[in-house]
Amino acid sequence: MTASFPALRLRRLRAHDWSRRLHAENVLTPSDLIWPVFVREGTSEREAVGSMPGVERLSVDLVVEAAREAADLGIPAIALFPNTPQEARDETGKESANPDNLMCRACRAVKDAGIPVGLLTDVALDPYTSHGHDGLLSEDGRILNDETLGVLAAQAVNQAKAGADIVAPSDMMDGRIGVIRHALEAEGFGDVQIMSYAAKYASAFYGPFRDAVGSGGLLKGDKKTYQMDPANRDEAMREVMLDLEEGADSVMVKPGLAYLDIVARVKDRFNAPVFAYQVSGEYAMMRAAMDQGLLDRDRAILEVLTAFKRAGCNGVLTYFARDAAKLLAA
Ligand SMILES: NCC(=O)CCC(=O)O
Numbered sequence: 001m002t003a004s005f006p007a008l009r010l011r012r013l014r015a016h017d018w019s020r021r022l023h024a025e026n027v028l029t030p031s032d033l034i035w036p037v038f039v040r041e042g043t044s045e046r047e048a049v050g051s052m053p054g055v056e057r058l059s060v061d062l063v064v065e066a067a068r069e070a071a072d073l074g075i076p077a078i079a080l081f082p083n084t085p086q087e088a089r090d091e092t093g094k095e096s097a098n099p100d101n102l103m104c105r106a107c108r109a110v111k112d113a114g115i116p117v118g119l120l121t122d123v124a125l126d127p128y129t130s131h132g133h134d135g136l137l138s139e140d141g142r143i144l145n146d147e148t149l150g151v152l153a154a155q156a157v158n159q160a161k162a163g164a165d166i167v168a169p170s171d172m173m174d175g176r177i178g179v180i181r182h183a184l185e186a187e188g189f190g191d192v193q194i195m196s197y198a199a200k201y202a203s204a205f206y207g208p209f210r211d212a213v214g215s216g217g218l219l220k221g222d223k224k225t226y227q228m229d230p231a232n233r234d235e236a237m238r239e240v241m242l243d244l245e246e247g248a249d250s251v252m253v254k255p256g257l258a259y260l261d262i263v264a265r266v267k268d269r270f271n272a273p274v275f276a277y278q279v280s281g282e283y284a285m286m287r288a289a290m291d292q293g294l295l296d297r298d299r300a301i302l303e304v305l306t307a308f309k310r311a312g313c314n315g316v317l318t319y320f321a322r323d324a325a326k327l328l329a330a
């Protein structure tokens with residue numbers, strides 16, 4: 001027999017702030033946050049990203065300052081995304097293997113400054129290709145899977161050499177986690193983590209990000225032959241299973257808010273570290289409503305991030321990371 005009203009009054013536990021805090025099932029802390037940072041060329045340059053109010057592209061010296069700020073706020077890791085100069089982009093994205101590319105210079109600068117923050121680097125070709133796709137493109141416009149794998153592995157090793165702590169393949173080629181894991185082992189980077197963008201959906205919510213890294217105008221066609229169909233759930237489980245088998249240390253679901261059912265299912269099924277990416281379009285959408293006074297900024301930021309935790313996330317990549325960490329410190 002289960003007790004029922006009036007023996008059981010669920011409102012009793014909610015009656016006071018102390019009690020609500022005592023009974024909270026999930027608690028958001030700065031340790032749950034990964035802050036994505038956009039990198040640009042130059043010195044002392046900060047440039048607003050038009051489609052993402054409050055987000056800037058930073059030159060390497062200012063990335064170091066951002067990393068320091070993250071560390072001071074208790075944010076464990078930052079995620080770097082380069083806005084590669086257009087003249088350095090080509091069909092095959094070979095700039096991704098350049099040891100002096102923007103990404104590697106930013107990694108080295110943060111590491112050389114001795115800042116105690118994890119560095120997560122994006123592994124994919126889209127910031128480096130003239131066509132804006134994440135893989136190599138055939139003459140007839142297909143994204144080549146197996147041909148792309150070696151390029152991604154070289155990119156990951158290049159980033160590891162520059163100091164990346166976590167390489168995060170976001171390309172969605174089949175088999176890339178295994179190939180990258182082997183390459184890292186072979187080159188002496190057995191301690192570098194792989195956070196796989198395992199279930200990455202072909203989403204409308206990446207639009208502002210492509211503006212931020214300068215690949216939006218370049219992209220021909222869409223990414224539906226490699227990113228997942230938003231209609232699918234079982235397929236996400238198979239993607240996660242394969243990436244864990246191939247050697248991923250943690251997996252990611254992306255986008256975030258509209259995909260929390262996927263997060264919850266991954267967490268329940270695999271008992272592995274799972275992250276979600278609250279992507280640029282989610283950020284832009286919330287900012288637009290906040291900036292118009294339609295949403296209470298502070299409450300909305302913390303509520304949504306707490307929902308990610310409730311769904312099962314170990315952490316969230318979010319453009320609100322700095323704002324959230326400040327709110328949590330207050
Ligand atoms: N590979 C990283 C992304 O594609 C980020 C997408 C976004 O923030 O919209």
Ligand SMILES: [Mg+2]
Binds near residue numbers: 239
């Ligand atoms: Mg996959």
